[in-house]
Amino acid sequence: MKRLFDFNEVINREFSNSLKYDARKSVFGTPNVIPLWVADMDFASPPGVRNALLQRSNHPIYGYSNFPESIYEALIDWFNRRHGWSIERDWIVLSPGVVTSLHAAVLAFTNPEDAVIVQPPVYFPFFSAVNELGRSLINNPLRLKDGQYQIDFEHLETCASNAKMLLLCSPHNPVGRVWRAEELKQLLSIAEKHDLIIVSDEIHADLVYLPVVFQSLQKISNVRKNIITAVAPSKTFNIPGLNLSALIIPEIAQREAVNTIFKKMAINLANPFSMVAFEAAYQEGDIWLDELLEYLQETRNFVIEYIKDNLFPIQASAPEATYLIWLDCRDMGLDDTSLQNFFTYKAGVGLSPGLIFGDAGSGFMRMNIAAPKSIIMDALLRITAALRLHTK
Numbered sequence: 121m122k123r124l125f126d127f128n129e130v131i132n133r134e135f136s137n138s139l140k141y142d143a144r145k146s147v148f149g150t151p152n153v154i155p156l157w158v159a160d161m162d163f164a165s166p167p168g169v170r171n172a173l174l175q176r177s178n179h180p181i182y183g184y185s186n187f188p189e190s191i192y193e194a195l196i197d198w199f200n201r202r203h204g205w206s207i208e209r210d211w212i213v214l215s216p217g218v219v220t221s222l223h224a225a226v227l228a229f230t231n232p233e234d235a236v237i238v239q240p241p242v243y244f245p246f247f248s249a250v251n252e253l254g255r256s257l258i259n260n261p262l263r264l265k266d267g268q269y270q271i272d273f274e275h276l277e278t279c280a281s282n283a284k285m286l287l288l289c290s291p292h293n294p295v296g297r298v299w300r301a302e303e304l305k306q307l308l309s310i311a312e313k314h315d316l317i318i319v320s321d322e323i324h325a326d327l328v329y330l331p332v333v334f335q336s337l338q339k340i341s342n343v344r345k346n347i348i349t350a351v352a353p354s355k356t357f358n359i360p361g362l363n364l365s366a367l368i369i370p371e372i373a374q375r376e377a378v379n380t381i382f383k384k385m386a387i388n389l390a391n392p393f394s395m396v397a398f399e400a401a402y403q404e405g406d407i408w409l410d411e412l413l414e415y416l417q418e419t420r421n422f423v424i425e426y427i428k429d430n431l432f433p434i435q436a437s438a439p440e441a442t443y444l445i446w447l448d449c450r451d452m453g454l455d456d457t458s459l460q461n462f463f464t465y466k467a468g469v470g471l472s473p474g475l476i477f478g479d480a481g482s483g484f485m486r487m488n489i490a491a492p493k494s495i496i497m498d499a500l501l502r503i504t505a506a507l508r509l510h511t512k
């Protein structure tokens with residue numbers, strides 16, 4: 121069936137101050153790479169979002185603004201409709217970005233030198249949210265078993281007795297896991313036993329591939345305390361540059377603690393553009409997202425098959441969520457610097473080095489496939505050619 125939205129359209133992003141495209145020289149040392157690194161998409165945002173922004177920009181005054189109630193309603197309806205999760209109006213705290221939310225939660229609920237658990241390989245700001253704020257980092261590495269990453273609950277149990285907080289990535293970037301209800305329940309029971317606060321970063325919750333179904337940690341918990349959830353329309357609708365997200369904090373004192381951190385920073389969030397984009401995305405983005413997920417799933421399946429058939433000895437498992445492929449390059453026999461140089465200079469493809477996600481990412485590279493299939497195909501062909509020379 122013909123789609124309403126054309127994800128095959130190649131849109132030139134160069135010279136738009138795009139980090140992904142216009143920072144290539146400083147990030148990779150060369151502008152001549154197909155950029156498949158930072159996690160945004162090379163697709164136009166949904167028409168509803170673009171129209172809302174155009175309409176707002178047509179009003180010629182961009183003054184101090186105020187959040188309308190409708191923005192909260194749009195978020196509540198979205199999570200009800202898409203995830204069967206009932207969020208109460210009072211639980212919502214708007215926040216600039218999810219990384220800011222992680223930092224705010226660490227500041228609000230831990231003291232200097234308290235221990236915070238992370239589960240590497242993991243999105244690198246999880247480390248900085250702990251290290252830069254002078255907290256102590258405890259690694260509870262995921263275990264790779266038969267191509268699938270799992271939580272090491274036994275090890276977590278030993279970490280939990282010394283820690284105040286766990287930063288959970290759910291779904292997980294970079295490994296693409298969607299934690300199942302049983303896994304989340306096990307996590308909750310360890311957290312309850314040790315009075316651990318869980319900050320659940322659910323920014324990728326909407327980017328989950330059927331038949332897998334996402335479960336929010338808070339939704340399956342019987343308790344309304346000690347779970348801080350970060351959500352955003354930014355990854356879902358390709359508006360991360362607009363910087364507006366939300367925290368869901370059911371417990372009033374915990375909500376106040378986060379609000380106090382924001383108050384101390386005098387953060388003014390009410391940007392007239394980000395608020396209309398946020399609301400329109402959650403109100404009108406369903407069909408666009410359904411089609412995007414179909415497109416990404418086709419691309420994901422193709423890429424995984426292609427890797428199996430053509431990119432030996434590189435291996436990859438299909439992510440259950442996210443548009444990020446975690447390439448296992450350990451059998452290429454290269455150290456991490458040589459591996460990065462291989463992709464950048466030999467293949468001409470700009471990927472994220474696995475090592476930024478922690479030591480457990482050594483020998484891996486992360487590839488962002490949220491681009492028209494022609495771009496992804498071009499990148500795969502470049503890697504194929506470079507690999508032929510490498511293995512000769």
Ligand SMILES: Cc1ncc(COP(=O)(O)O)c(C=O)c1O
Binds near residue numbers: 216352354
């Ligand atoms: C797990 C995760 N959290 C947070 C972010 C960034 O969120 P924000 O741009 O809202 O700070 C990303 C972006 O890649 C991510 O993958």
